[in-house]
Amino acid sequence: MKRPPFPAWLRAHPSDRRGSLWLALVLLVAGLLVMLVWLAGRYEISQVQERLERDTADAVSDIRSALTRNVQALQSLYAGSPTPGSWSVDAASMLHEHREWSRLEWRDPGLALLAGVDSPFRAPVFDRMGRDNARADIAQACLTARKYNGPAYSASYFVPQSDGLGMEVMEMCMPLVTAGRLSGYVVATYSLQGILSEMIGQAYTRSQEVSFTEADGTRLALHGSVRRGNRVFTAQQLLDLPGNTLVLRMDGWRSAPDLFPNVLTALVTAMSIALVSVLVLLRNDMRRRQKAERDLADALAFRKAMEDSLVTGLRARDLQGRTTYVNPAFCEMVGFSAGELLGRGSPAPYWPPELADEYQQRQAIRLEHNHAPAREGFESVFMRKDGRRFPVLIIEAPLINVLGRQTGWMSALLDISEQRRVEELQRASQERLQATARLATVGEMASLLSHELNQPLAAIASYATGSLNLLQDTAPGLEPGLAKGSDLQLALRRIAEQAERAGKVIRSVHDFVRRRDQLREEVSPNALLNDIMPLVSLQARKLQVRVRVEVDDGLPDVLCDRIMVEQVLLNLARNAMQAMDLPDLRDRPLEFRVRRAASAEGNRWLEFSVADGGAGIPGDVARQLFTPFFTTKTEGMGLGLSLCRTVVEQHGGYLDFVPNTPSGTVFRFTLPAVANRKAKVPSIE
Structure with missing residues (x-):
């Protein structure tokens, strides 16, 4: 079975299809706007008409109520068996209160006039035409009144006035019954103009025109505002009275432009335009929200996947x-x-x-x-x-x-x-690894021993040679003890000191390998420098180096491993003197200086520096200077500065170098200062 082809707009490109949909939406909204404006105009017309009809009905109700009250007022004139004279007085007083009455009459059962009083507010109504011309209307009204046994009204008729004008009036006849017998009639002549002006509230006549009309639309009486606007709204209501029926007409005028009949229509139009604007904004907002929702859904999915993983x-x-x-x-x-x-x-x-x-x-x-x-x-x-x-x-x-x-x-x-x-396993294996690592450094320590023992052993050899020379130079015949005894005693003491130093170096390295806690003691900076100064002076004399020591006053002791720190000072001093062993260098200063460290915690650290006046350290060498086994000497091992830094860092300090002025290099390291107390601190591994 062959499928029917899709409509052309469905086969179009998605962008064209969306454009068609938006065009259809715009047309629908435009049609909605036109319809809303038209409906708003129709609604306003219906509202005005309904309000006018409601006002007309209320006006008819007011007239009917006022006529009823007038009947009750007329009945009060006959209370107490009045005479024509007293009745005339009371009737004149009542005419002052009711402007809608033009004349009040008291007639006998044969309609003969007993008393009559005209309204004081206008000239007598019947002066020109005479009262007898209206006798037929009075008789008709009174006949209807006898028939209904109540007040009845005659048809309205026109009464010309002496000023050339006239007025539309109607007669109201009310029978008077005494002891069940007809005793006469009271006749009230109503002015239709007076009924409109006195019995209808000003709220109806202020903005509208009220009139009594014939069935064919002929106006009998008119009252109210003049015509305003170019559109007329009309409502009619029947005033059904006993014996007569009047048509009450109420006309209202409104300005009604073709496009915007009223404020409501303009408001609806403005709201419709706002609706279109809101639709556009909602479309854009919907796109943003959809994008935000997609992003949020992706973020939630990503977070869920991340949390689950x-x-x-x-x-x-x-x-x-x-x-x-x-x-x-x-x-x-x-x-x-x-x-x-x-x-x-x-x-x-x-x-x-x-x-x-x-x-x-x-x-x-x-x-x-x-x-x-x-x-x-x-x-x-x-x-x-x-x-x-x-x-x-x-x-x-x-x-x-x-x-x-x-x-x-x-x-x-x-x-x-x-x-x-795992930490427990690592802690157990760490002990074995540390022991193994320390055993692996035995070779390095052997090199260190050979490196460090060279100085005390060389000093021992020098002092021994000097002692032999002193013994050989002793004069014959003299006792040995008298031959330069003091110099020989000093040389032997130096031999003993350097032998003891060599033993301490061996024990220190031995303790390092055995992982024992090193004993750190409080040592004054002067004591550290004094202990190494004999060895430094011995080599300085050979290399013609001028040694200078500068220690600031009032410095506290340092807490350190005395032997290891002395080895650091010796290594730095030996390197400094070797750096100045140049043929063309005449001034060869070696300066030791101790002061407080220039840092935020300077009161807790002392800075030791060893400065030389050599050629300085090139940049490519400076980057590898502390690397183990890196050396620029032909017979060096490259361990001295690396071990010096290790020793200083074990004490919590730092070792670095800076260029000296005007030439040379300054090596600096820090040691912790103490405040008159001893402490045994385990070594840092």
Whole structure:
């Protein structure tokens, strides 16, 4: 079966199809606007017409009520068996209150006139035409009144006036019954103009025109405002009276432009235009919202995938300590499902019972002070659902909403039980590794021994040679003790000191290899320099180096391994003198200086410096100067400066170098100062 082809607009390009849809929407909205304006105009017309008809009905009701009250007022004239004279007085007084009456008459049962009074507000109505011309109308009204046994009205008729004008009047006849017998009639002549002006409220006549009309539309009486506007609204109501029926017509005028009949129509039009604008804005906003929703959905999916893939447990709690969120890793960690944890307060089901009180107090303090723990975290112990305890590392941060208010805490929890087990294994193996590493440095230490023992052994050899020379130079016949005895005694003492120093170096290296705690003692800076000065002076004389020592006054002692620090000073001094062993260098200064370290904690550190006046250190050499086994000497091993830095760093200080002025290099290192107390500090490994 062949399928019917798709409409052309469905086969069009998506952009063209969207344009067609928007064009259709615009046309629909434009049609809606036109319809709204037209409906608003029709609604306004209907509202005006309804209001006019309602006013007309209310006016008819007011006239009918006023006529009823007038009947009651006329009945009061016959209270107390009045005479024609007294009746005339009362009737004249009543005419002052009712301007709608033109004349009041009292007639006998045969319609003979007993008394009559004209309105004081105008000339007598019947002066020109005479009263007898209206006798037929009076008779007709009174006949109708006898028939209904109540007031009746005649048809209206025109009465010409002496000023050339005239007025439309009608007669009201009310029978007077005394002791069940007809005693006469009271006849009231109504002016239709007076009825309109006196019996209809000014609210109706202020903005509208009220009139009595014939059935064919002929106006009998008119009252109200003049015509205003170019559109007429008309409403008619029948005033049905006993014996006569009048048509009350009310005309209203309104300005009604073709486009905007009234404010409501303009308002509807403005609202329609606003609706189109809102539609455009909503379209743009809808696109932004859709994009934001897609981005949010992607972000939520990404966050969900990320949280599900985490091995770190996440837990959120509100300000009352109730759990509001847990991720799968946390549930797997404690063995409880999310449904068992969400909404739970303290004590939490994963708290060990023996620690529940402590945890609850800690949580209460945190809630009371609104204070989160430090971001580095703290360790705690949790309990799995099967009762097994395991250590966790908890890192908490406050949860802040978009208003900047804290709503709770977010906790990241790490199960560190495996880490603890690995740490124990590492701690056990670290001891073996350290011993192995130290044994691996035996070769390096052997090199160090050979490097460091050269100086005391060379000094011993020099002092021994000098002693032999002194013995050989002794004069014959003299006792040996008298031959330069003091010099020989000094040489032997120096031999003993350097032998003891060589033994201390061996013991220090031996202790380093055996991983024993090194004894650090309080030593004054002068004592350190005095101990190395004989060896420094011995080599300085050979190389023609001028030695200068400068120690600031009032310096405290330093806490150090005395032998190792002396070796550092000796190595730096030997390197400085070798750097100045140049043929063309005449002035060869070597300066030792001790002062307080120039740092924020200068009161806790002393700075030792060894300065030379050599050629300085090139840039390519400076970058590798402290690298083990790097040397610029033909017979060097490249261990001296590396070991010096290691020793200084073991004491918590630093070793560096800067160019000297005008030439040479200054090596500086720091040692901790003490305040008159001894301390045994383990070595830093």
